[in-house]
Amino acid sequence: MILAKVIGTVWATQKDDGLVGTKLQIVRPVELDYKEKTNFFVAVDAVGAGVGEIVLICQGSSARQTELTENKAIDATIMAIVDKLDVIE
Amino acid sequence: MILAKVIGTVWATQKDDGLVGTKLQIVRPVELDYKEKTNFFVAVDAVGAGVGEIVLICQGSSARQTELTENKAIDATIMAIVDKLDVIE
Amino acid sequence: MILAKVIGTVWATQKDDGLVGTKLQIVRPVELDYKEKTNFFVAVDAVGAGVGEIVLICQGSSARQTELTENKAIDATIMAIVDKLDVIE
Amino acid sequence: MILAKVIGTVWATQKDDGLVGTKLQIVRPVELDYKEKTNFFVAVDAVGAGVGEIVLICQGSSARQTELTENKAIDATIMAIVDKLDVIE
Amino acid sequence: MILAKVIGTVWATQKDDGLVGTKLQIVRPVELDYKEKTNFFVAVDAVGAGVGEIVLICQGSSARQTELTENKAIDATIMAIVDKLDVIE
Numbered sequence: 001m002i003l004a005k006v007i008g009t010v011w012a013t014q015k016d017d018g019l020v021g022t023k024l025q026i027v028r029p030v031e032l033d034y035k036e037k038t039n040f041f042v043a044v045d046a047v048g049a050g051v052g053e054i055v056l057i058c059q060g061s062s063a064r065q066t067e068l069t070e071n072k073a074i075d076a077t078i079m080a081i082v083d084k085l086d087v088i089e
Numbered sequence: 090m091i092l093a094k095v096i097g098t099v100w101a102t103q104k105d106d107g108l109v110g111t112k113l114q115i116v117r118p119v120e121l122d123y124k125e126k127t128n129f130f131v132a133v134d135a136v137g138a139g140v141g142e143i144v145l146i147c148q149g150s151s152a153r154q155t156e157l158t159e160n161k162a163i164d165a166t167i168m169a170i171v172d173k174l175d176v177i178e
Numbered sequence: 179m180i181l182a183k184v185i186g187t188v189w190a191t192q193k194d195d196g197l198v199g200t201k202l203q204i205v206r207p208v209e210l211d212y213k214e215k216t217n218f219f220v221a222v223d224a225v226g227a228g229v230g231e232i233v234l235i236c237q238g239s240s241a242r243q244t245e246l247t248e249n250k251a252i253d254a255t256i257m258a259i260v261d262k263l264d265v266i267e
Numbered sequence: 268m269i270l271a272k273v274i275g276t277v278w279a280t281q282k283d284d285g286l287v288g289t290k291l292q293i294v295r296p297v298e299l300d301y302k303e304k305t306n307f308f309v310a311v312d313a314v315g316a317g318v319g320e321i322v323l324i325c326q327g328s329s330a331r332q333t334e335l336t337e338n339k340a341i342d343a344t345i346m347a348i349v350d351k352l353d354v355i356e
Numbered sequence: 357m358i359l360a361k362v363i364g365t366v367w368a369t370q371k372d373d374g375l376v377g378t379k380l381q382i383v384r385p386v387e388l389d390y391k392e393k394t395n396f397f398v399a400v401d402a403v404g405a406g407v408g409e410i411v412l413i414c415q416g417s418s419a420r421q422t423e424l425t426e427n428k429a430i431d432a433t434i435m436a437i438v439d440k441l442d443v444i445e
Contacts, residue, residue, distance in 0.1 A: 001291070001309040001342060003277075008121075008176035010092075012145060014136050015169035016155045024090070024145070024169075026121070026176060032275075032293070032307065040121065042090040042145060046340070047281050051177050056279060056291070056309060061150045061239070061328045061417070062342040066283045069340075073135070073158075073168040075090060075151040079340040080282035080291075087275035087293060088318050097210075097265035099181075101234060103225050104258035105244045113179070113234070113258075115210070115265060129210065131179040131234060140266050150239045150328070150417070162224070162247075162257040164179060164240040186388075186443035188359075190412060192403050193436035194422045202357070202412070202436075204388070204443060218388065220357040220412060229444050239328070239417045251402070251425075251435040253357060253418040268380070268398040268431060270366075299364075299382070299396065313429070314370050323368060323380070323398060328417045329431040333372045336429075346429040347371035347380075354364035354382060355407050 001056045003082065004029045006049050010042055018072035025049065025078060027057060032087055043076035044069055056080035090145045092171065093118045095138050099131055107161035114138065114167060116146060121176055132165035133158055145169040179234045181260065182207045184227050188220055196250035203227065203256060205235060210265055221254035222247055234258040268323045270349065271296045273316050277309055285339035292316065292345060294324060299354055310343035311336055323347040357412045359438065360385045362405050366398055374428035381405065381434060383413060388443055399432035400425055412436040 004027035012024065023045040028036045034054055046066045049055045055078045063077040064070055093116035101113065112134040117125045123143055135155045138144045144167045152166040153159055182205035190202065201223040206214045212232055224244045227233045233256045241255040242248055271294040279291065290312040295303045301321055313333045316322045322345045330344040331337055360383040368380065379401040384392045390410055402422045405411045411434045419433040420426055 003309065007178055008174055010145065010169075010174055011172040012169035013172055015145070016135055016166075018154060019169060026174065042092065046283055056277065056282070058340045058342045060342050062331060062340050064151060064154070065285060065331070065338055065340040071154055073147045073151050073154040073166060075147045075149050077283075077340060080277075080279035080286060083278040083280055085275055085277055085293065089274055096267055097263055099234065099258075099263055100261040101258035102261055104234070105224055105255075107243060108258060115263065131181065153240060153243070160243055162236045162240050162243040162255060164236045164238050185445055186441055188412065188436075188441055189439040190436035191439055193412070194402055194433075196421060197436060204441065220359065242418060242421070249421055251414045251418050251421040251433060253414045253416050270398065313372055323366065323371070325429045325431045327431050329420060329429050332374060332420070332427055332429040344372075344429060347366075347368035347375060350367040350369055352364055352366055352382065356363055 001058050002029050004055055004057050005036055006051050006053050006055060016073050041076060043078050044074045045078045047078055047081055049078050049081050054082040056082060090147050091118050093144055093146050094125055095140050095142050095144060105162050130165060132167050133163045134167045136167055136170055138167050138170050143171040145171060179236050180207050182233055182235050183214055184229050184231050184233060194251050219254060221256050222252045223256045225256055225259055227256050227259050232260040234260060268325050269296050271322055271324050272303055273318050273320050273322060283340050308343060310345050311341045312345045314345055314348055316345050316348050321349040323349060357414050358385050360411055360413050361392055362407050362409050362411060372429050397432060399434050400430045401434045403434055403437055405434050405437050410438040412438060
């Protein structure tokens, strides 16, 4: 899974039936200090994360392993909101 | 999922049976301002997207989770046409 | 899917049983003008593509979604021979 | 699979039900001499690895092939603790 | 699939049950002239490949499509030993 920050939302009227009712959030991967990287992608929100929150994102077929995303054309899911990180280096 | 722009079409007579009747679109990933990146790949269109449109693309096994692409040798599917993005940074 | 050019063949006597009878082709991804990139990988041919031809390649679990490659240890399949590209940029 | 070092833990109260009871470890890929690379990601621990240990990580759908991670929204699993490497170059 | 050279072995006592009895080989991807690249990863050997041999490696869920690796937390499998390459460029 990767750490990312929710930075926005995609609006799409014309979409595959499986996506109706899902929230398509734009996310940017972040560093351990939550500094945003420059790339971004789109993930479906399974935990009610808002813009600005730091989240965990699951990708690939595993992104379909939640009640909301099962059997849907979704390859990235926000599956946790991060409270804090404990890092020892 | 990633944002991309449809820039063309692939024509292929000799192909796996599962691909008959699918539209093979050439897409370029785009930035948040829809500026095209330099790479490209091919995706099957599941929502009737035309050349020039900004779309959402699902990759990997999740690309097979639409009625059109189920059980086919397809690893990228256009599953939404983007209306607009709301981005807060 | 990605565009690639078939540039050769891998010969392997000692291999997993599922691969017996498959043709292991060496392919190089290409640009939209068919210019070869520098990387390469190996794909199983499901459509009778010869060396020098431009093909479409499906990767990951979707590579197993042809009659020839089903349930086999194959992660890349040539599933179409490209006739031409229509690109509008 | 890749070699990595466990460098910390993610705390997340609000998460998908499947993740309850799993330990979300922050890991950095390492070189053959265990020197850490600069990137990192998050993996679920299936073998009781502690911070500082060198581990093997399985990614993608294969990350769900342990008793602990089966059918869960998990795309990376720590599935072994490395004792030593034998390398001949 | 990718071409790689077996350069060593990982020893791990504490591991997921599915890995017991598997051989965890360290491999480096190679060029068409078998020159080693700088990266490496770990793959399970399904064909009895020894250190120094050039092999074909299957990744992702397809890595589980051999008798030895079925249903295991394995994302890369050595599924052929390369005899020779025929390349026309």
